[in-house]
Amino acid sequence: MQLFYAPEISLPLYTLPEEESKHCIRVLRMEVGDELFLTDGKGNMHRCKIVDNNVKRCVVEVVETESEYEKLPYSLTMAVAPTKNIDRFEWFLEKATEVGVTEIFPIECDHSERRQIKLEREEKVITAAVKQSLKAYHPTLHPLTAVREVITGDFDGEKYIAHCNTELTEREYLGKVLKKGGNALILIGPEGDFSPEEINFATQNGFKPITLGTQRLRTETAAVTATIVTATVNML
Numbered sequence: 001m002q003l004f005y006a007p008e009i010s011l012p013l014y015t016l017p018e019e020e021s022k023h024c025i026r027v028l029r030m031e032v033g034d035e036l037f038l039t040d041g042k043g044n045m046h047r048c049k050i051v052d053n054n055v056k057r058c059v060v061e062v063v064e065t066e067s068e069y070e071k072l073p074y075s076l077t078m079a080v081a082p083t084k085n086i087d088r089f090e091w092f093l094e095k096a097t098e099v100g101v102t103e104i105f106p107i108e109c110d111h112s113e114r115r116q117i118k119l120e121r122e123e124k125v126i127t128a129a130v131k132q133s134l135k136a137y138h139p140t141l142h143p144l145t146a147v148r149e150v151i152t153g154d155f156d157g158e159k160y161i162a163h164c165n166t167e168l169t170e171r172e173y174l175g176k177v178l179k180k181g182g183n184a185l186i187l188i189g190p191e192g193d194f195s196p197e198e199i200n201f202a203t204q205n206g207f208k209p210i211t212l213g214t215q216r217l218r219t220e221t222a223a224v225t226a227t228i229v230t231a232t233v234n235m236l
Helices: 020-028 084-099 119-132 145-152 196-204 220-233
Strands: 003-005 013-015 035-039 047-054 059-066 076-080 103-108 160-163 181-188 208-211
Touching: 003 119, 020 220, 035 059, 047 119, 047 208, 076 196, 076 220, 084 119, 084 220, 103 145, 160 196, 181 220, 196 208
Parallel strands: 003 035, 076 103, 076 181, 160 181, 160 208
Antiparallel strands: 013 059, 035 047, 047 059
8 A cells, every 4th residue: 555645635636746746656666557655645545546547646536435544542742852863753653643642832941952843854754654554534634832931821721740759749650540531731841851840730731740651761751651652541
């Protein structure tokens, strides 16, 4: 199954962009009549056949569409502080997309080691993961946002903050407190953890302090762990 991302797809005929056309015809050596799939990233999976194998403007015809393809029974928003080594943050983006995440907020915190990201580059990482893992839903990636702005933003669901400060608040394991089938927002801080002021601010605004286990995890590991725990709770 070859999947291509087409957020602006038109029906019933669609012309692949030049880069995708070259990949389809030159790299995959697909020909007229061959089958491929397109997704708009909004849950629609389109089964298509090639009607013009032009290497620069490959045209396909949509022959069948399945809506809400493999839609998850929950919604997960991850707010994560980008790591100093951007490769580690991009690893999180890739794995979270594979496992199942709805929205991602890169957040700027008091102890952040990275205070800027290249949004276009990170979008490409997510898109590649969508295609590789055959997803019909493309996670929404927001610009780098101050953590306090995320904390005070509108969110209809359960809100959690993962932190390591055992003296400041009591924490419960995410897998025990997470509600199945709902919307969840989880905050994951930088390597230096959230500051006490950020933790207090979050709890004052309805965030539940959580732990992801007894092991001390790096930022990207903690973020992927939270994603997997959420998926596991909702799939049991």
